[in-house]
Amino acid sequence: MSLIQIMNLVKNYHSGGETVRAVDGVSLGIDIGEFVAITGTSGSGKSTLLTMLGGLNEPASGSIMVDGIDIYSLSVEQRADFRKEYIGFVFQAFHLLPYLNVLENVMIPLAISTLGAGEKKEKAQSLLDKVGLSNKALRLPNELSGGEQERVAIARALVNDPPIILADEPTGNLDSATSRVVMELFTRLNNEGQTVVMVTHDEQNLQYASRHVNLKDGRVFSSHEAVAG
Amino acid sequence: MKLYHISLNSLLRRKARMFFLLAGLLIAVSTVVLLMSIGQTMNEDIANKLDEYGANILIVPRSDELSLSYGGMSVSGVSFDVNPLQQSDVAKIRQIKNKDNIKIVSPKLLNVADVQQKKVMVVGVHFDEEITLKKWWTIIGEVPREEDEVLIGVDVKRKLQLGLGQVILINDQPFKVSGILNESGSQDDQLVFIDLERAQKLFNKGSEISLIEVAALCYDCPIEEIVAQTSDKLPGARVTAIQQTIKSKMKSIHQFEQFSLGISVVILFVAILIVFTTMSASVNERKKEIGIFRAMGYRQSHIMRIILQEAFLLSTLAGLAGYFLGLLVSGYAGSLIGADKVNVHVDFTIMALSLAISIVIGLGASLYPAIKAARLDPTVSLQSL
Ligand SMILES: Nc1ncnc2c1ncn2[C@@H]1O[C@H](COP(=O)(O)OP(=O)(O)O)[C@@H](O)[C@H]1O
Numbered sequence A: 001m002s003l004i005q006i007m008n009l010v011k012n013y014h015s016g017g018e019t020v021r022a023v024d025g026v027s028l029g030i031d032i033g034e035f036v037a038i039t040g041t042s043g044s045g046k047s048t049l050l051t052m053l054g055g056l057n058e059p060a061s062g063s064i065m066v067d068g069i070d071i072y073s074l075s076v077e078q079r080a081d082f083r084k085e086y087i088g089f090v091f092q093a094f095h096l097l098p099y100l101n102v103l104e105n106v107m108i109p110l111a112i113s114t115l116g117a118g119e120k121k122e123k124a125q126s127l128l129d130k131v132g133l134s135n136k137a138l139r140l141p142n143e144l145s146g147g148e149q150e151r152v153a154i155a156r157a158l159v160n161d162p163p164i165i166l167a168d169e170p171t172g173n174l175d176s177a178t179s180r181v182v183m184e185l186f187t188r189l190n191n192e193g194q195t196v197v198m199v200t201h202d203e204q205n206l207q208y209a210s211r212h213v214n215l216k217d218g219r220v221f222s223s224h225e226a227v228a229g
Numbered sequence B: 001m002k003l004y005h006i007s008l009n010s011l012l013r014r015k016a017r018m019f020f021l022l023a024g025l026l027i028a029v030s031t032v033v034l035l036m037s038i039g040q041t042m043n044e045d046i047a048n049k050l051d052e053y054g055a056n057i058l059i060v061p062r063s064d065e066l067s068l069s070y071g072g073m074s075v076s077g078v079s080f081d082v083n084p085l086q087q088s089d090v091a092k093i094r095q096i097k098n099k100d101n102i103k104i105v106s107p108k109l110l111n112v113a114d115v116q117q118k119k120v121m122v123v124g125v126h127f128d129e130e131i132t133l134k135k136w137w138t139i140i141g142e143v144p145r146e147e148d149e150v151l152i153g154v155d156v157k158r159k160l161q162l163g164l165g166q167v168i169l170i171n172d173q174p175f176k177v178s179g180i181l182n183e184s185g186s187q188d189d190q191l192v193f194i195d196l197e198r199a200q201k202l203f204n205k206g207s208e209i210s211l212i213e214v215a216a217l218c219y220d221c222p223i224e225e226i227v228a229q230t231s232d233k234l235p236g237a238r239v240t241a242i243q244q245t246i247k248s249k250m251k252s253i254h255q256f257e258q259f260s261l262g263i264s265v266v267i268l269f270v271a272i273l274i275v276f277t278t279m280s281a282s283v284n285e286r287k288k289e290i291g292i293f294r295a296m297g298y299r300q301s302h303i304m305r306i307i308l309q310e311a312f313l314l315s316t317l318a319g320l321a322g323y324f325l326g327l328l329v330s331g332y333a334g335s336l337i338g339a340d341k342v343n344v345h346v347d348f349t350i351m352a353l354s355l356a357i358s359i360v361i362g363l364g365a366s367l368y369p370a371i372k373a374a375r376l377d378p379t380v381s382l383q384s385l
């Protein structure tokens, strides 16, 4: 059984009297340990699919099963708990909180957990170590470079030990050298068994993924195993 | 790290906006405290002055007879006692419902007697009560302590040419002048005061008394109430309230309190608006941040907690600071309105009240923005992807 099973997923947006079908009948299975790259032109429905996968965006029809849970049969609050348990989000715009330092930003998902203060700090420290930023724990986000901020965002996504990392164009704001560092970090995590689903339209990034899913007008246009890189 | 770390840090980050909210609440709370303190000071002022006004209730026997006059009030039963008051009636006054408001009960026996061959009104009193009732009395010599000592008004002294220590005859009985009352401008100047029990013996009156003067310390309860209660206890007596200047003063205090209440309501309403708009704007500004929290697995209730915690922190601060600012300002304002003694002291009831007002407004007006924040669609908020 797949870790993620997407069945006939449909999403419509209504704006200005018009209805846009952003996702139009997507079915997809993703196994534990896969590194899936979702590609497609702008507006093809990649971000919509990803937020639905993360339990943030209710579909018009169809279903998503994660670890045997039909996540849209859950209540809104239960779905929040599901995200806390299963999902780590990484955004293109980093989305760090400017008024918290690096360590505190990594600890945001832990602020609602019952761990002790010491454990929380240790956990966040070890993840900063993992992304190579333990020496900048007390800096504010605006004192870091873009690549460093993205690595903080990745550490934050990992801090709850979620089985799934969802990343939406994580290198979209980075130059190619920095992109490579971030992609190598994702690869390392994936090699350690982390399931990663990443939206990208950077051809360079495809080489790191184990599977490519190409969307076109909200449908799966192609899905195939990548040639081992 | 806990949720309140996030609240606290976010407050420190948005200092300018939050300062606006804080200032709004603070000014509102301090104004209300100021008005309350002035009202309280005025009331305490009145309470302090009240006992300087002497008796405010007069009890005399019910009678159809025309009568002698005492203190500008008609006093019946001096010459023809239809149904005289008794010593035992004094205790009954102490048993009315509002007995705690009764401060002084001073029974009197009035008689016209021959003093050194002249007709003089002799009043039997309990000196200790009479002295507390008539705070304005100044006495040369001593207040009578023995049964055969007397206190005389200054007119009596002049007309009969008496001096301290002199022995005089009242209805042929010898008494010593132990004290002379300084000019008071009242009828007291023309009276001779002796001990009540001695007077009853002297005039063969048994345990009769002519009238009872009562000082009721009641600046916020209606004096009519006490009059009615006393009338019930003493059906054979006529109980009347003496009109005093204090009444008009009290009326102005009540008017001030009404005015304060009106102003306070308006100010608190403005404070609610300020908190509401500031919090709504703050939530709008933080849509993205809220989206991030939701993506990280925060429940809607967590979002509400973050917002309401911020409101709580600010309003607690504003409540405390507003209380002390109000107290400080009322020190100056009190002297402006002419309160004798401006009473700037920490009153924990008012402090608790101002804290409560601030927190209720702070949380209440933030509730809707907090609910709105919790219900934000995270995908829309995060749409800078
Ligand atoms: N919140 C929204 N409201 C209305 N239309 C939206 C919304 N989000 C996305 N869309 C539309 O849905 C389509 C897919 O968008 P999106 O999933 O963001 O595509 P991609 O990430 O591949 O660029 C686009 O046509 C976009 O304009």
Ligand SMILES: [Mg+2]
Pocket: A046, A047, A048, B385
């Ligand atoms: Mg997108």
